Amino acid sequence: MIKLIVSDLDGTLLDHSKKVSPRELAALVKANEAGIQLCLASGRMHTEIQQVMKEIGHKAFSVSQNGAFIxxxxxxxxxSKLFDPDLALQVYQLLKDFELVKLICSGDANYIENVSSASNKVEARMFQPFIVKEDAEHAFKTNLPTCKFTLLGELEILMQVIEVMKQHIGDQVELFISDTDCLDIMPRNVSKGSSLLVLLEKLGLQPEEVACFGDSFNDISMFGITPHSxxxxxxxxxxxxQAAFQINSVSEGIMHVLNHNEKLSLPEKGSIG
Structure with missing residues (x-):
């Protein structure tokens, strides 16, 4: 039986206006009524995930900042899983010359050094405003807690960043294209999938008791955990x-989960009851 549904947010559960549609809300209610727990796994902050929880109207586990927090x-x-301060400073220095919107993610805050028209457009996609930190390099040298770097801009430039990271510190970081214009840089072995495994152990669940929904490269680590991806x-x-199934909506995936559980609950043919 599937006992836990894990859903990504952007491009999966949320629509283009950062809302959960009535169709998805109705499906989540059905899953909740069937006793299936929910986990929201996102590159967003935990405080942003909490806002989605309020919208859907029931509790959920949270894997935020691409697995940095549970x-x-x-x-x-x-x-929580944070960058070593020296490594965070090294990442920052390697990014200096790239013309991108650069977010420094620290728990429940996203910092930015310089405000621009490009950063304003990115900020409009968030639930909370950025915090300007003009001397980020000094902040890193004084141990600014950092869980993730998020870079937004042209894909060609993002691919250049990936090559630079691989060349200099490829064995110390994880690199995820999490949207068409977004690259996330995480500490090594920190991902949605690795944190989901920690959560499953805490809950005493097996991989076959979980279903995962997602749309980006940062969701692949979850797909590899369960046959219900x-x-x-x-x-x-x-x-x-990388996924076992393709769906057009989370509600379609939830119907698949409910049907799967219903089939398992039916008595086998020929059984005496």
Missing amino acids: HLDDGTFLQ FAMSGAHPEVRQ
């Missing part, structure tokens, strides 16, 4: 190839 469904903090039909072909 919270239980009652809000209890479970785990669902990629959105609009996802990149390489992402879709």
Whole structure:
């Protein structure tokens, strides 16, 4: 039986206006009524995920900042994974010359050094405003807690960043294209998938008791955990190839989960009852 649904937010559960549609809300209610727990796994901050929880109207586990933080469904903090301060400074210095919107993610705050028209457009996609930190390099030298670097801009430039990171510190970081114009840089071995495994151990669940929904490269680490992996039909072909199923909406995936559980609950043919 599937006992936990794990859903990405942007491009998966949320629509283009950062809302959960009535169709998805109705499906989430059905899953909740069937006793299936929910985990929201996103590159967004935990505070942003909490806003989505309020919208859907029931509790959920939270894997935020691409796996850097885990919270239980009652809000209890479970785990965090941050950059080593020296490595965070090295990442920052390697990024200096690239013309991109650069976010420094620290728990429940996204810092930015310089405000621009490009950063204003990115900020409009967020639930919370950026915090300007003009001397970020000094902040890193004084141990600014950092869980993730998010870079936004042209894909060609993002691919250049990937090559630079691989060349200099490829064995110390994880690199995820999490949107068509977005690159996330994480500490090594920190991902949605690695944190989901920690959560499953805490809950005493097996991989076959979980279903995962996602649409981006940062969701692939979750797909590899369970046989019940669902990629959105609009996802990149390489992402879709890593999932067991393709769906057009989270509600479609939830119906698949409910049907799966119903089949398992039916008595086998020929059984005496």
